[in-house]
Structures are given as C-alpha cells and as structure tokens.
Amino acid sequence: MSETLIHRVCRASRCALGVLAVLALLSPAACNKGNKPAEPDEEEKADEQPPEPQGPLGSLLPDPRHQIPASGEIRQTLVIYAVGNHSMVGHLVYHENPGTAPILLLMHDEEGIDDWLRQRAESYARLGYHVLCPDLSELLNETLDQPVLDNVIAAVADTETRLARKPTGRLAAIGWGSGGGHALTLARHLDLEALIICYGPLISTPTALEKVREPVLGIFGRLDQVVPEATVTEFHSTMQKMGGTFNGNIWADEGHDFMRTPNDPTNVLEANLEIIQWLDTYFEP
Numbered sequence: 001m002s003e004t005l006i007h008r009v010c011r012a013s014r015c016a017l018g019v020l021a022v023l024a025l026l027s028p029a030a031c032n033k034g035n036k037p038a039e040p041d042e043e044e045k046a047d048e049q050p051p052e053p054q055g056p057l058g059s060l061l062p063d064p065r066h067q068i069p070a071s072g073e074i075r076q077t078l079v080i081y082a083v084g085n086h087s088m089v090g091h092l093v094y095h096e097n098p099g100t101a102p103i104l105l106l107m108h109d110e111e112g113i114d115d116w117l118r119q120r121a122e123s124y125a126r127l128g129y130h131v132l133c134p135d136l137s138e139l140l141n142e143t144l145d146q147p148v149l150d151n152v153i154a155a156v157a158d159t160e161t162r163l164a165r166k167p168t169g170r171l172a173a174i175g176w177g178s179g180g181g182h183a184l185t186l187a188r189h190l191d192l193e194a195l196i197i198c199y200g201p202l203i204s205t206p207t208a209l210e211k212v213r214e215p216v217l218g219i220f221g222r223l224d225q226v227v228p229e230a231t232v233t234e235f236h237s238t239m240q241k242m243g244g245t246f247n248g249n250i251w252a253d254e255g256h257d258f259m260r261t262p263n264d265p266t267n268v269l270e271a272n273l274e275i276i277q278w279l280d281t282y283f284e285p
Contacts, residue, residue: 005236005248007222074125076118079132081158083151088135090155091118093125098163101285102170102193103156104129105186109177109257112137116260124174127276128285132159140178148185172214172283174275175200177226177257187214194282196275199227199256202235209238215245217278219271221254249274 079090091113095101104124108117113133121131134155139148160167172194175183180200187195188203188211195212198219203209216239220232232248239246251258251267262268 004246005233005250007250007252074122076122077162079155079158079162081154083147083154086138088138088151088155089113090135091121091133092130092159092162093118093121094130094159094163095125098130098165100165100168101128101130102168102172102283103159104131104279104283105152105156105171105173105183106131106133107173107175107179107183107186108133108136109175109179109260110140111260124279127279129283130159130163132156136179136182139182142182145185145189148182149189152182152186170283172196172279174198176259184212187212187216194278196278198259198271199224201227202231204231204234204238206238206242209242209244212239212242212244215278215282216247217274218246218248219259219274220248220250221256221258222250222252223255224258226256247274247278 073096074093075096076091076093079092081088081090106117106121106124108114111117113135117133121133125131132155134152136148136151139151142148156171169191171186171190171192173183173186173192174196175181176198177200180197181202182200183195183197184200184203186192188208192214194217195214196217196219199221218232218235220227220229222229229250232250236246236248249271251271253263254267255263259268259271
C-alpha cells in the first residue's frame with residue numbers, strides 16, 4: 001500500500017493549462033458564446049471525427065474508452081426511494097443498455113442535488129459509469145453511520161431494480177463537503193473499489209479506519225478553515241499506520257468548497273484530472 005501527501009502550488013508553466021481549465025469547466029451552451037468558428041467546407045466535413053463528450057470532464061479525455069458506449073444512450077431520471085417513513089428523491093444518470101457498468105455514487109455537499117452536481121453526474125456517466133446521486137438532504141449534520149448507510153443502500157437497490165439487471169456489486173464514491181464525510185462512512189462499512197474525498201470531514205482514529213482498504217484520493221485546500229491542513233495530515237498519518245492507500249492533494253491557494261468557487265480555475269482542472277485518473281486506475285468501467 002502507498003501513502004502520499006502532495007502540496008500543490010501555482011506555477012507559471014501551467015498557464016496554458018489554465019486556459020483549458022476555463023474552457024473545460026464551461027457548459028456547451030456557454031462555450032457557444034462569442035465568435036463562432038468558420039464553417040468547414042465539404043471535404044473537411046467528410047474528414048471530421050465524431051465529437052468528444054461535452055461537459056466539465058468528458059472533453060478532457062480523448063481516449064475512445066471514455067466515449068459514450070455504442071450499446072446505448074445516456075438517460076437521466078429521478079430516483080424515488082423509501083428510507084423508513086421518508087421518501088427521498090435522488091438523481092440517476094444511466095446508460096440505456098445497462099450492461100455491467102458499475103455504479104459511481106456522487107455524495108452531494110450542503111448545496112444538495114443542484115445543477116452543478118447534475119452536470120458532473122452526466123460527465124462521469126460519459127466515462128462509462130451509471131452515476132447515482134443519493135438524496136442526503138436530511139443527513140447533512142448526521143453524526144451516526146447507520147442513517148447514511150440505510151439511505152445509500154436503499155438508493156442503490158432502487159437503481160439496480162431500475163436497471164433491470166443482476167447487481168454487479170461494484171461501487172465507488174466521490175463526496176464534496178459534508179458528502180465527503182458521508183463517502184468516508186460508506187468506505188468504513190461497505191466494500192467500495194475507490195473513494196474520493198473533496199474537502200470533507202475526516203476521522204483519524206485507527207479503530208474508525210481499520211476497515212478502510214479502498215484506495216482513497218483526497219482533494220483539499222490549505223486555506224480551508226473547515227477541514228484544516230492539520231486534519232488532513234493527521235488522517236494521512238493514520239492511514240499510513242493502518243497500511244492503507246491515501247493520496248492527499250492540498251492546493252496552497254484554495255479554501256473550502258474550491259471546486260465550486262476556486263481562487264484559480266486551473267486548480268479545479270487539476271483536481272478534476274486527479275479524480276479522473278484515480279477512477280481510471282482503480283474503478284475502470
């Protein structure tokens with residue numbers, strides 16, 4: 001197992017990458033603003049390749065494995081599931097032909113399931129996953145594990161029923177803010193293939209992390225007053241002692257929630273690339 005804590009700083013050599021960051025994070029509609037490119041002539045049209053996936057993530061990946069599978073279109077729907085006496089409303093982006101694609105869980109932050117999260121769900125689906133956003137709106141300040149587990153397990157069960165296939169059992173989770181803490185809760189109790197925590201609350205006691213064997217990627221900002229750098233360092237130290245895999249990335253000029261409101265958009269691109277590479281390594285569709 002490996003443990004890494006990386007401190008990231010801005011460098012002039014990334015200026016060109018920063019331009020890509022702005023373009024990649026814009027929606028297709030936003031990218032159409034301003035001057036339009038000249039229309040290609042007929043010969044150029046004949047030589048055109050199929051367009052790459054749009055959205056904040058898909059356009060960064062030219063590898064054909066990351067295109068929408070030819071077996072089916074991407075669909076979006078609400079997932080209405082029961083947890084005790086409560087009816088929850090999640091969001092699912094799935095492939096028309098479900099095949100054996102695994103389920104990627106997106107654990108929302110304090111903003112809930114909003115357009116920002118739905119856009120990311122679609123982009124991750126274009127990498128080949130079924131993407132499920134459980135409704136955690138009643139659990140933002142939950143400190144007990146079981147309510148989170150009950151919620152997510154019910155959402156996954158409903159999703160597998162909707163997909164009308166034999167469950168694959170393959171799960172991974174990405175969480176932002178409070179959702180990062182909920183994602184860590186899942187890793188402490190379920191068998192995930194990969195875990196990504198974006199500035200979420202951490203637990204660093206050895207007994208709490210003894211069952212975490214998933215490879216964990218951390219996305220944090222040094223200026224974060226909610227999850228300070230010392231907390232990340234302590235988590236790293238405990239994971240190291242427990243023999244786990246943790247790759248922690250700390251951006252020097254960013255604070256909490258920086259993937260929504262960055263000081264430097266280049267940092268968001270870098271964070272997105274880290275996430276994509278982590279999924280490609282540990283949770284291949």
